[in-house]
Amino acid sequence: MQTPTPTRxxxxxxxxxxxxxxxxxxxLSAVFLAATFGLSAEAAAWPRGxxxxxxxxxxxxxxxxxxxxxxxxxxxxxxxxxxAPGAAPSAEPGTDAxxxxxxxxxRDPEGAGDGDWRPAVLRxxxxxxxxxxxxxxxxxxxxxxxxxxxxxxxxxxFNGVRDWRVFAGVAVGVVAFIHFLFAYELSVPLPAGxxxx
Amino acid sequence: MDSALxxxxxxxxxxxxxxxxxxxxxxxxxxxxxLPGLSGTMGIALLVPITFGMDPVAGISMLxxxxxxxxxxxxxSAILINTPGTPAGAATALDGYQLTRxxxxxxxxxxxxxxxxxxxxxxxxxxxxxxxxxxxxSLAFSAPEYFLLAxxxxxIIGSLSAGSLLKGFAAGVLGLLLATVGIDILxxxxxxxFGTTALQSGIELVPALxxxxxxxxxxxxxxxxxxxxxxxxxxxxGRAMPTLAELKRILGTIVRSSGIGVFVGILxxxxxxxxxxxxxxxxxxxxxxPEKEEFGRGSLKGVAAAESANNAVTGxxxxxxxTLGIPGSSATAVILGGLLIHGMQPGGALFTEQADxxxxxxxxxxxxxxxxxxxxxxxxRYLVIATKVPVRVLVPIIVALCVVGTYAVNNSVADVWxxxxxxxVGYLMRKVGVPPAPIVLGLILGAIAEKGVRQSxxxxxxxxxxxYLSRPLSLVLLGLILMSLLAPVLAKRMRRAVPxxxxxxx
Numbered sequence: 001m002q003t004p005t006p007t008r009x010x011x012x013x014x015x016x017x018x019x020x021x022x023x024x025x026x027x028l029s030a031v032f033l034a035a036t037f038g039l040s041a042e043a044a045a046w047p048r049g050x051x052x053x054x055x056x057x058x059x060x061x062x063x064x065x066x067x068x069x070x071x072x073x074x075x076x077x078x079x080x081x082x083x084a085p086g087a088a089p090s091a092e093p094g095t096d097a098x099x100x101x102x103x104x105x106x107r108d109p110e111g112a113g114d115g116d117w118r119p120a121v122l123r124x125x126x127x128x129x130x131x132x133x134x135x136x137x138x139x140x141x142x143x144x145x146x147x148x149x150x151x152x153x154x155x156x157x158f159n160g161v162r163d164w165r166v167f168a169g170v171a172v173g174v175v176a177f178i179h180f181l182f183a184y185e186l187s188v189p190l191p192a193g194x195x196x197x
Numbered sequence: 198m199d200s201a202l203x204x205x206x207x208x209x210x211x212x213x214x215x216x217x218x219x220x221x222x223x224x225x226x227x228x229x230x231x232l233p234g235l236s237g238t239m240g241i242a243l244l245v246p247i248t249f250g251m252d253p254v255a256g257i258s259m260l261x262x263x264x265x266x267x268x269x270x271x272x273x274s275a276i277l278i279n280t281p282g283t284p285a286g287a288a289t290a291l292d293g294y295q296l297t298r299x300x301x302x303x304x305x306x307x308x309x310x311x312x313x314x315x316x317x318x319x320x321x322x323x324x325x326x327x328x329x330x331x332x333x334x335s336l337a338f339s340a341p342e343y344f345l346l347a348x349x350x351x352x353i354i355g356s357l358s359a360g361s362l363l364k365g366f367a368a369g370v371l372g373l374l375l376a377t378v379g380i381d382i383l384x385x386x387x388x389x390x391f392g393t394t395a396l397q398s399g400i401e402l403v404p405a406l407x408x409x410x411x412x413x414x415x416x417x418x419x420x421x422x423x424x425x426x427x428x429x430x431x432x433x434x435g436r437a438m439p440t441l442a443e444l445k446r447i448l449g450t451i452v453r454s455s456g457i458g459v460f461v462g463i464l465x466x467x468x469x470x471x472x473x474x475x476x477x478x479x480x481x482x483x484x485x486x487p488e489k490e491e492f493g494r495g496s497l498k499g500v501a502a503a504e505s506a507n508n509a510v511t512g513x514x515x516x517x518x519x520t521l522g523i524p525g526s527s528a529t530a531v532i533l534g535g536l537l538i539h540g541m542q543p544g545g546a547l548f549t550e551q552a553d554x555x556x557x558x559x560x561x562x563x564x565x566x567x568x569x570x571x572x573x574x575x576x577x578r579y580l581v582i583a584t585k586v587p588v589r590v591l592v593p594i595i596v597a598l599c600v601v602g603t604y605a606v607n608n609s610v611a612d613v614w615x616x617x618x619x620x621x622v623g624y625l626m627r628k629v630g631v632p633p634a635p636i637v638l639g640l641i642l643g644a645i646a647e648k649g650v651r652q653s654x655x656x657x658x659x660x661x662x663x664x665y666l667s668r669p670l671s672l673v674l675l676g677l678i679l680m681s682l683l684a685p686v687l688a689k690r691m692r693r694a695v696p697x698x699x700x701x702x703x
Contacts, residue, residue, distance in 0.1 A: 021629045025367060032374065035389055043386040046647045047377045050370060057367040064363065117628065121420055128419040129621065132412075132596055136613050139600075148601070152593050159589035166590060174594055178601050186250035188605040 017117060022062025029055035131155050144190035149175050206556035209254045210564070218255040219561055222262030223569045224580070229263070230270020231584045233280045234418050235591070237267025238634075241531045242410040243595065245403055245538065246602035253539040253554050258561030260535050264528050265511040265562070266569045268469055269313035272504050273581060276305045285469030285507035288477040292492065292499030299495050303437040306577045308497050309504045311444070312451050314570025316505030319455035320462065320512025321563035324519075327463075328559070329548050332520040334670075336545035340656060341665050344649030345674035347642040350523040352681045354530070355635045364631045372639015373646065375400050382644075383651065395611045404603045404612045405640055406534045408619025409626075409633040410527065411599050415592050416624040438574075439497065447501040450480045458506035462513020468526035469507040476506025512562065519543050519555065522641075527634035533641060538606070 029051045036044040036051070135151035142150070152171045161167065182188040209215070222244075229240040241260050248256025271283030276293030289309065296305035338346070351373070355365035378389045379399030390396040439447075454476035461472040480502030481492045492499050514525035515532075522543035524530040533543070541547060547555045573580075603616040623633050657664035665671045 017629045021364075021631070025371075032389060035391070039381075039386045039388060040384055042651075043381040043384040043388060046650065047374070047388060050373045050377065054367065054370045054374060057363055057370060061361075061363050061367060124421055125416040125419040125624065128592075129416060129617075132600075133617065135596075136600060136610070136617060139604075139613070140610055144601070144604075148597050152597060155593035155596065156590065159592060161589060170590060170594060174597050178597065181247065182601055182605050186247075186605060188250075189608060190601075190604070191610070 016065045018065025019062050020065075022058045022060070022065055025058025025061065026055050029058060127158065128155070131158060140191050143192045145175050145179060148178060202552055202556060205553040206560055209553055209557035210258075210560050212252075212255075214252060215255040215258060215557075215561060218251065218259040219262045219565050219568060220572075222259035223266045223565055223572055226263035226266025227270040227273070227569070227573060227580050228583045230267030230282045230286075231273035231580065232270075232588075232591075233274050233278075233282050234414075234588060236283055236410075236414065236528075237264055237270075238526075238528045238531055239411045239414045239595075240267060241528055241535070242406045243598050243602060245406060245531065245535045246606050248535055249403075249538055249606055253541060254557040254561060256539060257532070257535055257541075257558045258565065260532050261511075261515065261558065261562040262565035262569070264532065265313075265317045265508055265566055267528075268508050268511055269310065269317075269504065269569055269573060270580075271507075272309040272313070272500070273306060273577065274584070276309060276500070277302055277581070283469070285473050285510070286503075287470060288473040288503035288507075289500055291477070291503075292494070292496045295493070295495030296497070296500065301495070303578075304439055305497070305500050307437045307574055308439055308443075308447065308500050310570055310573035310577065311439075312447070312454070312501040312505035313508040313573070314566055315451050316455040316458055316508035317511060317566030317569065318563060319452075319505075320459045320509040321559065321566055322512075323459045323463075323509075324512045324515050324562065325556075325559050328516050328519050331516065332545050332548040335521055337670060338544070339668075340649045340652035341668060341671050342649075342674060343645050344653055345665075345671055345678065346521060346523065347646035347649065349674055349678050349681060350521075350642055351635065351639060351646075352678060353523070354525075354638050361630060364629075365635055368626070368631045368633070369635035369639045372636040372641075373643040374639075375405070375636070376640050376643020377647070382648075400640065401607065401612055401615060402534050402637075402640060403538060403606045404616035405619045406531055406637060407599050407603050408616040408621075409623035409637060410531060411595060412616060412620025413623030413627055413633065415595055415599070416620065417627065418588055418592055437577075443497060447498050450483070450498045450502050451505040453483070454480060454502045454506040455509040458509025459513040461506070462510035462525060463516050464525070468514070468528075469510045472510035472513075473503040473507035476509075477503045508566070512566075515559075515562070519547055519559075522645075524634075524638060527632070527637075530634050530637045530641070534637070537641070 033048065033051045033055075036047055039047075131151065131154055135147055135154075138147040138150070141147075149171045152174055153167055156167055156170060178190075183190050225240065225244075226237060229235045230237055240263050244260060244263065248259060251259075267283060268285050271281055271286030272289040272293065273282065275281040275286035275290035277297055279290050279294035279297075281287045281290050293305045293309065296302060351369040352366075355362070355369040376399070378396055380387050380390075380397050387397055457476045457479060458472045461475055462469075477499060480498055481489060484492065484498060488496070488498065510525075511528075514529050517523040517525060518529045518533060518536075520543065522533060524533045536543060541551060541554070599616065599620075600613055603613050604610065606612065623636075626633060626636075653664065654661060665675070
């Protein structure tokens with residue numbers, strides 16, 4: 001376990017990820033609820049119901065998230081054991097069946113998250129997202145195919161690829177594939193970019 | 198189905214485009230499933246825009262082919278490196294990896310392929326036989342039933358997703374909220390558009406699907422914790438084909454597991470992972486003496502039981518998907534998105550007006566399962582080589598396909614931004630343990646639920662409770678909703694019935 005951070009100290013954490021999630025949901029509900037006041041009663045009724053449900057669930061998640069650290073073993077109910085104290089992703093204690101099931105679920109690509117919020121873990125996804133955002137921003141400026149080629153080179157470099165054959169193969173292959181499948185087969189008008197128009 | 202319809206469906210199925218699409222789906226699905234970190238759901242979401250330009254039979258059959266093949270593919274990495282490529286492969290790893298350690302990896306793969314094929318074929322027949330009569334029921338649905346159905350679907354998928362109940366429900370409700378964005382069809386008021394015109398038509402399904410399932414997965418992969426796939430080829434040793442005697446011994450297990458898988462699949466919300474655990478447990482329970490001892494130490498029966506069950510789940514899960522529009526898992530939720538962009542609204546109409554297309558898709562699914570078995574038995578060795586492509590090279594390619602695919606559906610860069618936001622939200626949600634599938638289902642069912650409840654309030658003329666209780670179909674659905682509230686408890690028990698020790702080490 002690393003040094004405690006505001007979001008992930010081992011014990012007695014004031015702000016667990018669950019608490020933050022719950023509060024975000026409550027705030028989100030409040031903001032949207034405020035936006036329903038300009039609507040007619042008929043148009044607003046259903047969204048308001050949905051928002052109240054969301055706020056209630058958010059509050060429940062927040063309360064449960066705050067309480068969780070105080071209880072070493074959550075009951076076999078709906079508390080997520082993978083975020084119980086001491087259950088670091090690397091060392092799941094195999095003491096009770098819930099923790100074991102949680103260990104199985106932690107690897108589930110669509111299932112429960114790992115709850116690892118250390119900055120060291122988040123740095124790479126954040127940088128990758130930055131590259132992707134730049135890619136999308138460039139789409140309409142330098143054109144779809146050029147932006148895609150450039151992006152592929154940049155992201156491969158970021159991922160540690162240094163072999164020029166991989167660069168060439170991936171960039172040429174994917175751009176050609178996109179061109180033939182989308183522009184040629186499916187006749188999607190890909191933006192050419194304002195620099196070239 | 199009558200013979201004219203059958204011939205029409207066959208004519209729709211046996212075209213070059215459809216057969217190519219199914220083959221590509223099978224090969225691609227196996228590879229995606231075998232790569233730890235890439236799930237079939239992600240592959241299906243990525244391909245939904247490509248199917249947009251295809252014939253519906255080719256497009257949807259390809260998605261279904263990926264679904265079933267990725268389920269088999271998950272067993273490859275489970276058997277060879279003890280890392281299930283998909284959650285449904287976890288039970289397979291118990292015995293499969295032991296077989297690899299004993300030098301029988303190739304045989305385990307072949308048994309898994311045969312079991313998967315039989316499970317898939319059985320489920321495809323179940324789909325062909327059970328879906329049409331069930332779809333008849335949905336013809337009698339009116340506003341109250343549609344509302345209850347939407348509630349039922351959300352409860353089910355929210356409660357059976359891995360992780361916490363509260364978070365699953367919150368995800369579903371969040372999806373309902375996203376569905377209200379845009380112009381209200383009944384009153385014309387723009388809701389939650391915050392002054393923008395881009396949001397007036399609502400949040401598009403395809404960008405949301407790709408963002409939540411594909412891009413968020415990319416961000417998780419970017420954390421760099423993917424397992425090494427290089428070791429996979431070294432496990433492929435020994436004689437591949439099982440002997441006839443071995444096949445005879447496991448046939449009973451396969452048939453029983455296939456039946457279990459179909460049944461679990463039909464239960465909306467119970468996915469392939471539950472199916473494979475139940476199939477595995479039952480196979481163990483039915484075995485006696487030394488055979489029982491073998492379980493967990495490299496039993497071919499164990500591999501066969503888990504794999505036939507999880508592939509049988511795929512066809513079973515498509516029954517509620519096609520007849521009611523209730524997807525049982527995240528993969529089927531994405532396939533539902535694919536159906537909708539082809540203008541195919543699940544329910545009775547699929548089996549009447551669009552019957553030739555629907556039957557062709559179901560027959561295509563059957564064909565995909567057979568093809569999967571053949572390709573898997575003959576070519577597993579070569580497909581394993583394809584999994585050696587490192588994730589660091591795959592990730593940029595996947596992102597480029599996410600971007601171009603999202604763009605292609607509406608030729609809109611704004612959609613690409615929606616996809617990016619959905620990807621970031623999906624990533625954060627996954628990190629905090631909120632499953633993405635209920636969000637998508639809420640987005641799909643939101644409009645149906647709202648319309649159903651508003652119309653039924655008008656139709657009830659004040660006495661809402663009396664109105665709902667006076668309708669037999671509503672009563673059945675209310676009963677199902679009550680049952681679904683009990684389902685999480687059952688699902689938890691099924692999930693943890695077996696994985697006592699072998700799970701932690703994997």
